[in-house]
Amino acid sequence: MFPTECLHRLGRQLGQEGLDAFLTAAxxxxxxxxxxxxxxxxxPPPLPQLELTPVPWAGHGYYYRPDARPGLSPYHDxxxxxxxxASAMAPAGLLDVRPGMRVLDLCAAPGxxxxxxxxxxxxxxxxVSNEIESKRAVILGRNLERMGAANALVLNEHPRRLAQRFPxxxxxxxxxxxxxxxxxxxxxxxxxxxxxxxxxxxxARRQKEILSSAAEMLAPGGRxxxxxxxxxxxxxxxxIADFIRSHPDFSILPVDAPWFSPGRPDWVxxxxxxxxxxxxxxxxxxxxxxxxxxxxxxxxxxxxxxxxTEPALPKPVELTRFCQEAGVSxxxxxxxxxxxxxxxxxxxxxxxxxLKVVRxxxxxxxxxxxxxxxxxxxxxxxxxxxxxxxxxxxxPEIAAYLSGGTIQGPQTGWTLIQVDGLSLGWAxxxxxxxxxxxxxxLRRMG
Numbered sequence: 055m056f057p058t059e060c061l062h063r064l065g066r067q068l069g070q071e072g073l074d075a076f077l078t079a080a081x082x083x084x085x086x087x088x089x090x091x092x093x094x095x096x097x098p099p100p101l102p103q104l105e106l107t108p109v110p111w112a113g114h115g116y117y118y119r120p121d122a123r124p125g126l127s128p129y130h131d132x133x134x135x136x137x138x139x140a141s142a143m144a145p146a147g148l149l150d151v152r153p154g155m156r157v158l159d160l161c162a163a164p165g166x167x168x169x170x171x172x173x174x175x176x177x178x179x180x181x182v183s184n185e186i187e188s189k190r191a192v193i194l195g196r197n198l199e200r201m202g203a204a205n206a207l208v209l210n211e212h213p214r215r216l217a218q219r220f221p222x223x224x225x226x227x228x229x230x231x232x233x234x235x236x237x238x239x240x241x242x243x244x245x246x247x248x249x250x251x252x253x254x255x256x257x258a259r260r261q262k263e264i265l266s267s268a269a270e271m272l273a274p275g276g277r278x279x280x281x282x283x284x285x286x287x288x289x290x291x292x293x294i295a296d297f298i299r300s301h302p303d304f305s306i307l308p309v310d311a312p313w314f315s316p317g318r319p320d321w322v323x324x325x326x327x328x329x330x331x332x333x334x335x336x337x338x339x340x341x342x343x344x345x346x347x348x349x350x351x352x353x354x355x356x357x358x359x360x361x362x363t364e365p366a367l368p369k370p371v372e373l374t375r376f377c378q379e380a381g382v383s384x385x386x387x388x389x390x391x392x393x394x395x396x397x398x399x400x401x402x403x404x405x406x407x408x409l410k411v412v413r414x415x416x417x418x419x420x421x422x423x424x425x426x427x428x429x430x431x432x433x434x435x436x437x438x439x440x441x442x443x444x445x446x447x448x449x450p451e452i453a454a455y456l457s458g459g460t461i462q463g464p465q466t467g468w469t470l471i472q473v474d475g476l477s478l479g480w481a482x483x484x485x486x487x488x489x490x491x492x493x494x495x496l497r498r499m500g
Contacts, residue, residue, distance in 0.1 A: 087140040090114040112143035132476035138166040141342030146170040146282035153178035155225040163190035165197030173204035179452035180402040184209040191491035195413040204416035205400040213267035222359040238343025258288040274354025277381040281347040287321040290346040307349040362405040372426040381440020444472040458497040
């Protein structure tokens with residue numbers, strides 16, 4: 055499972071006894087976990103079939119029974135939870151995000167950490183979720199849509215370009231950096247196949263560039279969390295030491311995290327003060343995969359950075375009519391058109407000209423001839439509407455709806471289909487039938 059050169063280094067790091075414990079843990083089935091999405095519900099339906107037990111360091115994070123397969127449940131389609139490895143829940147929790155902040159997730163795909171940040175923000179403030187690879191940026195956008203994150207701007211940009219655009223703009227920044235992936239070897243064998251010492255060194259150089267761009271965007275007094283899923287000191291303590299030496303206005307913040315092991319200044323050639331306050335997550339010492347995290351703060355008093363905002367559109371009469379007829383209340387924000395759709399942008403949305411935008415907020419729907427057709431994203435954000443049809447998770451109606459079939463119901467007009475109180479999508483009722491509007495690309499086969 056582990057390349058020989060990597061094993062030799064781990065032996066030097068851990069000693070023989072530690073390496074034996076590490077390798078024993080690596081042979082065990084990995085723990086699987088999920089995180090309940092508080093944007094969707096204050097009281098999630100009972101999930102006894104999953105046998106949930108809490109992840110100690112993650113609020114609303116739970117381990118589940120390995121053979122339970124919660125990704126096949128209608129609750130997953132409704133965004134009740136995000137399937138997320140337990141150690142991967144740690145970095146977002148260390149960021150100390152609060153509602154109303156401007157937050158950047160710089161390397162955000164596929165969206166687990168961004169959706170965790172969105173929940174912590176409770177729909178208030180601005181979350182910018184960026185991914186440099188275009189295909190992964192689309193996946194990121196879809197996951198944030200499923201989780202009902204209305205205040206997220208999803209971008210497909212290089213960190214350097216963002217640094218030029220948003221100097222000192224963000225109160226919090228998460229850099230979950232691309233890395234050599236040593237902590238994921240048990241989960242993804244392909245990561246071990248492609249590993250080399252040259253890859254470690256290449257990743258360390260790239261991480262240095264990403265961190266430098268992130269530093270330019272953090273407001274004075276702000277907090278930055280850097281994380282990886284590797285054990286390599288060059289990408290962990292070494293990356294932080296290099297960063298602190300070149301950015302003297304940053305320091306490492308000690309945090310109370312008794313579940314994790316301290317960083318190791320003795321594993322890098324030129325350690326800096328505070329490096330022992332970084333965090334290592336070892337798979338033989340906790341129920342999770344390998345991770346590293348460092349909490350950094352920038353000196354200075356918090357100050358509001360100016361950034362031009364996107365101009366708002368007047369509310370179209372078709373949208374007003376739809377909201378009245380469907381009993382829909384929209385969150386705070388400004389309207390804009392993007393592609394063929396009408397969107398509701400977060401109140402602090404910056405001007406978008408020149409940016410590669412994937413999603414500029416909450417997609418509301420399309421303005422068609424004398425009418426408005428709501429988007430699936432709007433259904434996933436809503437908790438209620440004037441017309442709803444609620445079914446249990448194991449009902450034939452939900453199975454039919456997810457596969458594209460029609461279901462029976464007395465509702466008329468645009469109707470919110472729900473599974474045990476969780477919004478799942480739209481149907482349009484007429485004559486005792488609810489015509490299916492669940493997106494074709496998401497429907498289940500068979």
